[in-house]
Amino acid sequence: MISLHGEHDLNSAPDLNKTIVEAQQQGVGIVLDLSPTTFVDSSILAVLIDAQRNARAAGLGMAVYTGNGLAGGVRRILEITGLDGELRISPDRDAAIAAVREGLA
């Protein structure tokens, strides 16, 4: 589980990407916790898109956990870009983890 606290943009995208890629290279599925996230930009969305693509290619799981709901701006950017329909998004932590364990992405 990788939790993104606060705001994330171009400045933190490389670190997030590195963390995800390293986990995936070790064969680890990922739950991204966006419940404490207050802002993401398109460079973070690009990291999520890449991560899902890599997860599917490697047969690894990847899910987004939203907790009690995404911050308004985060939800909106996911909706506008259509990523809310592309990513495996769950408000249920256990369900997100279970899906990733099954290798779903």
Next chain:
Amino acid sequence: MSETGGLRLSLPARAENVAVARHAVAGLAEAIGMSEPKVADLKTVVTEACMNVVLHAYDDDGGGALEVNATPEDGALLIRVRDYGTGIRPRADVERASLRLGLPLIAALSSSFNIRGGLGQGTEVTMRLALAANGADPVDAAASGASAAKQGPDLTVGAELTVVDDLVGPVVSRVVSMLAARSDFSVDRLSDAVLLGDAISAFAPQGFDGGPVHLVIEDGDGSVNLRVGPMASGSGERLRRELEVPGLGASIERLADEVGVSSDDQGEYLTLKVSQGT
């Protein structure tokens, strides 16, 4: 057309500065009554436009200038993001989905936008967002004032903002809080930084004569440095001596690590340093 109060920001086009622009403009927008969902959209479009500059405007990594102007206008906020680079162009080494999403996001979230520029001329992205969620409310009268910005002293490190006096507080609060949070300030020092921003806000109506106020904000080495001015002669010293933080009775000198007053031919400047503490 009469001029209205707004914000001018000039800073090096680097990734870590995008958040400075985002928070400065969001602070202004909240202060003039932009609705919460619109502020969220605003943060996205400002970020995407600034990111285009950081990624695509300049050849070197050092960062040429990134300029952001935000001006309230007829129930909306007009934002201009400008660079002096070689123009937005695809670059293989940074080509990612972010490039393909940035401009469509600006198009989707602004009520109008345009891009001007070309080879060797730099690029200017102009975006307009309504203040109200339904786009109908008039501009808050509090936003009116002079916006003609003088060039301040030649301090190029960090961010330089020019903002009309009654908007100083909200903008400073937002930017200082963000920088302090990013510098891993302890919770106590973070709260001191926020209180300082609020304190300057409370002082603004009497200290700045209604003209544009110049701010230089440096984010360095575990501290946030602020330089605010020009103020009328004597105001800097008065602020330093008398300023009480509303509701707490704490003086500005207990909140900041260093407080000083300097002056040049335009007036007095208050300089503050808040470091992360232990």
